[in-house]
Amino acid sequence: MNARILLADDDSSLRFVLSQALGKEGYAVRATGNVATLSKWVRDGEGDLVLSDVYMGEDCVFDALPGMRAARPNLPVIVMSAQSTVATALSAAGAGAYDYVPKPFDLDELMAAVKRALSGGPDAKTRAQASKAEKEERLPLIGRSAAMQDVYRVMARVSGTDLTVLIEGESGTGKERVARALHDHGRRAAAPFITLSLAGASAAQLDRDLFGAEGAFAQANGGTLFLEDVDELTSEAQTRLSGLLHSETARPNVRLIVAAHRNLATLMRQGAFRQDLFYQLNVVPMRLPPLRERRDDIGDLARAFLVRAKREGLPDKTLDASAIERLKGYDFPGNVRELENLLRRAAALSPAAVISAREIEHELMVATAPAAAAEGETAASFEQAVHERLTHEFSLAGSTLPAPGLYDRLLAEVERPLIVETLQATRGNQIRAAAVLGINRNTLRKKIQALGIRTGRGD
Numbered sequence: 001m002n003a004r005i006l007l008a009d010d011d012s013s014l015r016f017v018l019s020q021a022l023g024k025e026g027y028a029v030r031a032t033g034n035v036a037t038l039s040k041w042v043r044d045g046e047g048d049l050v051l052s053d054v055y056m057g058e059d060c061v062f063d064a065l066p067g068m069r070a071a072r073p074n075l076p077v078i079v080m081s082a083q084s085t086v087a088t089a090l091s092a093a094g095a096g097a098y099d100y101v102p103k104p105f106d107l108d109e110l111m112a113a114v115k116r117a118l119s120g121g122p123d124a125k126t127r128a129q130a131s132k133a134e135k136e137e138r139l140p141l142i143g144r145s146a147a148m149q150d151v152y153r154v155m156a157r158v159s160g161t162d163l164t165v166l167i168e169g170e171s172g173t174g175k176e177r178v179a180r181a182l183h184d185h186g187r188r189a190a191a192p193f194i195t196l197s198l199a200g201a202s203a204a205q206l207d208r209d210l211f212g213a214e215g216a217f218a219q220a221n222g223g224t225l226f227l228e229d230v231d232e233l234t235s236e237a238q239t240r241l242s243g244l245l246h247s248e249t250a251r252p253n254v255r256l257i258v259a260a261h262r263n264l265a266t267l268m269r270q271g272a273f274r275q276d277l278f279y280q281l282n283v284v285p286m287r288l289p290p291l292r293e294r295r296d297d298i299g300d301l302a303r304a305f306l307v308r309a310k311r312e313g314l315p316d317k318t319l320d321a322s323a324i325e326r327l328k329g330y331d332f333p334g335n336v337r338e339l340e341n342l343l344r345r346a347a348a349l350s351p352a353a354v355i356s357a358r359e360i361e362h363e364l365m366v367a368t369a370p371a372a373a374a375e376g377e378t379a380a381s382f383e384q385a386v387h388e389r390l391t392h393e394f395s396l397a398g399s400t401l402p403a404p405g406l407y408d409r410l411l412a413e414v415e416r417p418l419i420v421e422t423l424q425a426t427r428g429n430q431i432r433a434a435a436v437l438g439i440n441r442n443t444l445r446k447k448i449q450a451l452g453i454r455t456g457r458g459d
């Protein structure tokens with residue numbers, strides 16, 4: 001029997017052209033220009049493949065896809081769209097679309113995608129799984145759990161606008177990643193994306209860091225300003241920020257996205273956050289769920305992180321089913337960041353090509369070890385040493401205070417041995433060292449330079 005294709009597009013001339021072309025290839029085509037008809041056909045068991053536009057009139061096919069998936073889990077879907085927006089990129093993944101073809105498309109490419117989608121034997125399935133992880137790694141956000149789909153829906157709605165977005169979520173849940181995706185797929189994509197943390201900032205610092213001639217607003221001009229840790233503003237700084245946001249002249253052409261670890265509405269009710277500032281920031285609220293509330297995403301994320309590690313130059317590793325199960329059983333207090341770092345470490349250090357529950361167990365033990373009793377002593381004495389070191393510095397300064405820059409000076413003292421020892425353990429391999437440290441390779445390289453660490457390569 002010839003494969004039956006359900007074609008949905010509200011452009012009738014394109015519908016005509018495509019029907020002709022598909023017919024010539026021997027497919028039986030049914031075409032419609034609206035989402036409701038398409039959904040009905042799918043529920044009625046018609047078609048072997050869906051080829052659909054994203055927007056038809058006011059309707060969006062991504063709203064119907066979850067229902068179609070539920071009714072026909074194995075029905076392949078190809079989505080075509082003229083705009084590569086955050087909506088299309090994310091929704092195609094989140095709604096579980098099989099493939100995504102940007103418009104205008106090359107007819108041959110489209111036919112190839114149709115053939116691929118229809119040739120779904122078990123072989124095609126494994127290949128699809130492997131290439132799925134590669135494809136997903138390039139997506140702005142990974143995860144198709146119901147919780148993440150709520151996030152994508154909000155993102156799709158606001159990405160084309162300049163509305164202020166408030167992203168709440170625990171550390172490592174992907175707040176910055178979401179902010180960046182909104183910027184990259186919005187109309188300000190060509191302009192800068194600037195990040196600034198407001199943790200503990202005083203009013204005077206705000207004036208300088210935000211509104212000064214070289215402040216973040218000036219740097220982000222025309223683009224997006226991402227303000228992190230707004231829940232950690234001092235109360236005088238809250239007053240200041242609210243006033244500055246009110247005066248339109250002080251606020252140039254910048255789209256604002258803000259992030260908080262704690263729920264601002266709760267803080268406001270407790271009297272810890274100014275009401276007027278809350279309403280200025282809480283235009284579009286979005287909550288990023290902790291990873292333990294969407295364990296279904298762990299497998300997809302883990303596989304994609306291995307692809308990323310490989311692309312960064314780490315050995316090619318895969319995960320078996322026991323590994324994924326073990327990961328799903330862990331709570332990930334550090335959320336996606338912790339999962340990503342764990343897989344980087346496993347990719348860098350585990351001897352086997354296939355990572356199984358045993359290797360994961362080992363990595364989890366390494367990650368949680370400092371709490372163990374035997375380590376307690378060194379941890380305490382290390383902290384003690386820092387206290388003593390600081391007491392010394394403060395007493396040296398006498399009635400005055402130490403020279404400015406104490407924070408960076410002290411951290412440099414910790415950073416240097418940290419990096420030197422790690423490089424030694426990896427025999428100078430910076431890719432592995434970065435993985436063990438859980439920092440980006442470029443960050444490591446910059447730090448090596450900034451701290452003047454000799455890398456044993458004569459430089």
Ligand SMILES: Nc1ncnc2c1ncn2[C@@H]1O[C@H](COP(=O)(O)OP(=O)(O)OP(=O)(O)O)[C@@H](O)[C@H]1O
Pocket residue numbers: 140141142143169170171172173174175176177178228261336337340
């Ligand atoms: N859905 C996701 N898909 C792929 N990578 C993700 C996802 N969520 C988070 N990550 C990755 O996890 C790491 C942490 O994410 P991010 O920096 O956005 O977290 P955050 O919420 O801003 O954390 P913090 O509150 O500590 O600043 C990053 O490397 C990011 O790329």
Ligand SMILES: [Mg+2]
Pocket residue numbers: 175176228
């Ligand atoms: Mg962040």
